[in-house]
Amino acid sequence: MTSDILYKIDLAGTSNIIQLSKPERQIALDLLSLSKIMAKDVELTQPLLERLCVALAPHKRLPEELLSEIFVLCMPCAAIIVPPIVGEHTPWTLRRVCAPWRRIALGESRLWNNLQLRRPFSWDLKGEKLQKYLEHLQREIVHPTLPISFDFYGSEPTGAFVSTVRAYFLQPDLHRFRHLSMGDTHSINEVLRISGTSLANLSSLTISSNSASAINSLSRPVPLFQNGLASLRRLKLELGNPRAELLVPPNIPWHQLTDLMLSTPSSMFNVAFLDVLSAAKTLRQCNSLVRCCIAVNPRAKSNEVTNDTVIKPVSLPTLRAFELLCVPKTHVSTPGANDPVVPFLDALEVPALVELRIRGYNAPNQHATLSALVHRSSCSLRVCELLGDERLGYPRGVFPESSRL
Structure with a gap:
């Protein structure tokens, strides 16, 4: 009898468990049905959401080839200079685009063609500094396609350092050079003497010096200009020397330049640079x-220009931004006084001009x-x-709005 009671109790417990499990199975079935409904709903709504996103962002309908062209056009016109410590920085362009555009940029070779390694090159490097510098150069050669920007500045060179310059400029990868910046006669003469045709891809050249001989050295026949600078833009x-007389280098391919600065350091606004006739002759090319x-000295001794002088037209059909720097103290006190700037401005023909700045006039x-x-x-x-020199009491003003077109 006892066994019968235990058996009956066991059957009753099993029956209760079965009854409790039925709602759980039903819940699982309901969840499965709900997930199927939600999946079907996603299939129906996803195309609609994609169409809405495309409508809100039309560029998503464009092919990647066209987006790549747009990306290149939006890049800075100047080269993106990579700092010496590359690992701590990322290129300027890649920091300012979203992930899809970044993916396109990483696959765009023209982006990498616009990157440059900047190497400051100083005559003052000696001993351990020079050794570290040479190690940097060797590491750069590991990347054979990355363009290089080189700066040459310093004082009197030593024999060992001149040998270093010669050794590096005789490397077979000089075609990687896109920008050269030089600041003393020694480096200019050395580079121009041994470079020859190896700098055919050079697109930017900067020479900044207090000595006119550094710039006038470009007027001599040198291999760099004799063999052509087909890529110079x-x-x-x-x-920086107010008493120096500059000779405009005749060997430079002026006709292919898109950016030109014949000027003075910003801290030396009173430097005489070119006379008006030389400036007009240069711009005409x-x-x-x-x-x-361009900086001009209206009172230069070489000026033979009066108010009645007619300078040949200077046609600059693509010029969009023009800045003229006049040496201070050129204020004309009386209407009848000689003003060489007037014939110079009268000779200009600039149909595409949108920005005009004149300082010191x-x-x-x-x-x-x-x-x-x-x-x-x-x-x-x-x-x-119109920006005058405030240190000399010249006014600082803007061209009247009513005179604009």
Whole structure:
């Protein structure tokens, strides 16, 4: 009898467990049905969401080839300089684009063609510093396709360092050089003497020196210019000696330049650079310029220009930004005084000009002269400024809004 009771109790417990498990099975079935419904709903709504995203962002409908072209056009026109410690930095462009554009950029070879390694090269490097520098150069050679930007500055060179320069400039990878920046006669002469045709891909050249001989050395027949600079687009010549007389280098391919600066260091605004006639003659050869900054000395002894002088037209059809630096103390006190800047501005033809800045020029008829330039060229200026030298009491003003076109 006892066994019968235990058996009955066991059967009753099993029956209760079975009854409790039925709702759980039903819940599992309901969840399975719900997941199927949700999956089907996703299949129906996903295309709609994609169409809405495309409508809100039309660029997503464009092929990657076209997006790649847009990306290249939006890149900075100047080279992206990679700092010496590359590991601590990322290229400027890649830090400012979203993930899809970054993926396109990483696959775009033209982005990498716009990167440059910048190497400061100083005559003052000696001993351990020189050894570390040479180690940097050896590591750079491991990357045979990355363009290089080189800066040469310093004092008197030593024999060992001149040998180092020669050794590096005789390397077979000089075609990687895109920018050269030099600041003393020794480095300029040494580089120009041994470079020859190896710098055919050089696109930017900067020479900044207090000595006119450093820049005038470019006027001599040298291999770099004799053999051509087919890729040169940007040229910057800075002269810091107010008593130096500059010879405009005739061997430079002026016709292919897009960026030109014949100027002075910003800290030396009172430096005489070119006379008006030399400036006009130089610009007349630069018919592809987009940006230009040039310093002139209206009172240079070589000027034979009066208010009645007619300078041959200087046509710059693609010029968009022009800055003219005049030596201070050129203020014309009386309307009849000689003002060589007037014939110079009258000779300019700049139909594409949008930015015009003139510094250090203060004359009674300056607004009339600039108005005539704007009307004659039929250009649409967005920025037109007259900036005097405040240290000498010259006013700082903006070209009147009513005179703009």
